[in-house]
Amino acid sequence: MKYTYQKGFKWLFIYFLLALLPLIIAVLGKIPEYRSFAVEAGAALGFIGLGMLGLQFLFSGRIRWVAPSYGMDNILQYHRETGILSFLFVMAHPLTLIVVEPDFLAYFNPAENLPRAMALIFVSVALIVLTASSLWRLTFGLSYEMWRLVHGVLSLSVIFIGVVHSLQVSHYLNALWQQLAIVIIMGAYGYLVIHTRIIRPWRISKKPYVVEEVIAERDDCWTLKLQPLGHPGMRYKAGQFAWITLGDTPFSMQQHPFSLASAAHDSTILLTAQNSGDFTSTWKDVKPGSRAFLEGPFGSFYPEAGKNLFMVMGGIGITPAMSMLRTLRKENDSRQAVLVYANPDWEAITFREELEELNKEINLKLVHVLEEAPEGWQGETGRIDLDLLKRHMPENSEDYAFYLCGPKPMQDAAELALRDLGVDWRWLYSERFQII
Ligand SMILES: Cc1cc2nc3c(=O)[nH]c(=O)nc-3n(C[C@H](O)[C@H](O)[C@H](O)COP(=O)(O)OP(=O)(O)OC[C@H]3O[C@@H](n4cnc5c(N)ncnc54)[C@H](O)[C@@H]3O)c2cc1C
Known part of the structure; x- marks a missing residue:
C-alpha cells in the first residue's frame, strides 16, 4: 500500500507549514503598529500567497522524493489546484488592501514609483496568464513546449518580484534576519527550477542512449529500442516512466514523459508512443544510431509486492x-x-x-x-x-x-x-x- 492516510496527513502538514513560513517569519520579528484587522489580513494574504507560490515549484512533479508518496498524476493535480488557490490568495492581497484603504492604489500608480508600479502590474498580468494558460492551454492553441516555457519564465519572475516587493515594503520584514530568511527560502524554491532545467540535464548528458531500432507497432504506434552508451543503464521498476529527449543534447524544451515498457531493470529500454502530435510524429523517422537521453525513473505506478x-x-x-x-x-x-x-x-x-x-x-x-x-x-x-x-x-x-x-x-x-x-x-x- 503506497498511499496511506498517514502519508497524506504528513504531506498536508508539511504543505501548510511551508505555505505559512513567510507569514511566520513576518510575525516573529518586531510587530509594527496595528492598522486594522482588514489591512493586517490583507498583508497576511500576501505572505501566504508568496509561500504557496514558492511551493508550486516543489510540487511541479520532478522531485523524486515527493512523487512516490502520492503518485505523479495526483501530485500534478495537486499542483494545478493549489496553483489556482495561490493565484486567489495573491490576487486577494492587493484587492483587500485597496478596498479597505484606497491609498494602497498608489502602489500601482506609475507617477508615484514607476519601477514598483510596473513590477506589480506585471505580476498581476503574469498571474492571470499563468492560470488561464494552464486551464485553457488547448483553447488558446498553445503548444505544450511553448506553454512550459511561458509557465517557467513567468513563475520565476512572479516569485522574484514577490520577494523584492515584500523586502521593499519591509513593514513586517524589518530585521535583516527576516529578509535573509525570505530570500533563502524563496531562493531554494527557485533553485529547484535551475536544478531541473540545468543541473539534471547536465548530469544526464553524461549517460546517453543510442537508438538501436525503431519498431512499427499496431495503431500507428512506434517503439524505440534504446541501448545505454558507456554506462550500465537505469534501474527502474515495472510501470515507471522516464523523460526522453531525442537528439545530441538533453538541453531541450522537447522533453516528454514515456512509460518504460521494457521489463524492470532491463538495460535495453523499450518506449512505445502513439503518433499523436509534434513530438511523437517524429518517432517513425528516428534514425537507428541516433542519440537519446533519459531522465528517470519516476512514478509510483508499479506492482505491489505480493499482490x-x-x-x-x-x-x-x-x-x-x-x-x-x-x-x-x-x-x-x-x-x-x-x-x-x-x-x-x-x-x-x-x-x-x-x-x-x-x-x-x-x-x-x-x-x-x-x-x-x-x-x-x-x-x-x-x-x-x-x-x-x-x-x-x-x-x-x-x-x-x-x-x-x-x-x-x-x-x-x-x-x-x-x-x-x-x-x-x-x-x-x-x-x-x-x-x-
Ligand atoms: C507518466 C506518463 C507516461 C506516458 N507514457 C506514454 C507512453 O508510454 N506512450 C505514449 O504514447 N504516450 C505516453 N505519455 C503521453 C506522452 O508524454 C504525450 O503523448 C507526448 O508528450 C505527446 O507529445 P506530442 O508533442 O507528440 O503531442 P502534443 O499534441 O504536443 O501533446 C499532446 C498531449 O500530450 C501531453 N504532453 C505533450 N508534451 C508533454 C510534455 N513534454 N510533458 C508532459 N506531457 C506532455 C499534453 O497533455 C498534451 O496535451 C505519457 C505521459 C505521462 C505523463
Whole structure:
C-alpha cells in the first residue's frame, strides 16, 4: 500500500507549514503598529500567497522524493489546484488592501514609483496568464513546449518580484534576519527550477542512449529500442516512466514523459508512443544510431509486492502494463494478472500478438474490449463500465492491486466503477498520460 492516510496527513502538514513560513517569519520579528484587522489580513494574504507560490515549484512533479508518496498524476493535480488557490490568495492581497484603504492604489500608480508600479502590474498580468494558460492551454492553441516555457519564465519572475516587493515594503520584514530568511527560502524554491532545467540535464548528458531500432507497432504506434552508451543503464521498476529527449543534447524544451515498457531493470529500454502530435510524429523517422537521453525513473505506478494485478488499460495506456507483464515473464513470477484492455477495434490492439504469447506464458487472464467488434466476436464489446468490470472481478479481489491507464473518459469511468465495486482507493493506482 503506497498511499496511506498517514502519508497524506504528513504531506498536508508539511504543505501548510511551508505555505505559512513567510507569514511566520513576518510575525516573529518586531510587530509594527496595528492598522486594522482588514489591512493586517490583507498583508497576511500576501505572505501566504508568496509561500504557496514558492511551493508550486516543489510540487511541479520532478522531485523524486515527493512523487512516490502520492503518485505523479495526483501530485500534478495537486499542483494545478493549489496553483489556482495561490493565484486567489495573491490576487486577494492587493484587492483587500485597496478596498479597505484606497491609498494602497498608489502602489500601482506609475507617477508615484514607476519601477514598483510596473513590477506589480506585471505580476498581476503574469498571474492571470499563468492560470488561464494552464486551464485553457488547448483553447488558446498553445503548444505544450511553448506553454512550459511561458509557465517557467513567468513563475520565476512572479516569485522574484514577490520577494523584492515584500523586502521593499519591509513593514513586517524589518530585521535583516527576516529578509535573509525570505530570500533563502524563496531562493531554494527557485533553485529547484535551475536544478531541473540545468543541473539534471547536465548530469544526464553524461549517460546517453543510442537508438538501436525503431519498431512499427499496431495503431500507428512506434517503439524505440534504446541501448545505454558507456554506462550500465537505469534501474527502474515495472510501470515507471522516464523523460526522453531525442537528439545530441538533453538541453531541450522537447522533453516528454514515456512509460518504460521494457521489463524492470532491463538495460535495453523499450518506449512505445502513439503518433499523436509534434513530438511523437517524429518517432517513425528516428534514425537507428541516433542519440537519446533519459531522465528517470519516476512514478509510483508499479506492482505491489505480493499482490496480484488487476489492470484496466485503454489504447496506448497499455505501455506500463506491458512492462509489468514482461517483468512477470522475465522473473517467472506466477502471480495472477488480469488485463482488461479496451481498443477501438481488433486491428488497433497494440502488442496484440505479444499479449497472446504472454497469455500462454504467464498466469494472465486477458480480456479484450472492442468498441467495434468483428463478425463472430465472442468477447466483450462497448465501453468499460461497472457491469463489465464486475464480470471479470476475481472473487479474492482483496488480494489484488488495481492499475488504470488509458484515455481520460475511460479512466474516470473505470476508477468510479472500481470504487463502487468496493475497491479500496489505497490499492488503486492510476497513471494519467494527459497532464495538461
Ligand atoms: C507518466 C506518463 C507516461 C506516458 N507514457 C506514454 C507512453 O508510454 N506512450 C505514449 O504514447 N504516450 C505516453 N505519455 C503521453 C506522452 O508524454 C504525450 O503523448 C507526448 O508528450 C505527446 O507529445 P506530442 O508533442 O507528440 O503531442 P502534443 O499534441 O504536443 O501533446 C499532446 C498531449 O500530450 C501531453 N504532453 C505533450 N508534451 C508533454 C510534455 N513534454 N510533458 C508532459 N506531457 C506532455 C499534453 O497533455 C498534451 O496535451 C505519457 C505521459 C505521462 C505523463
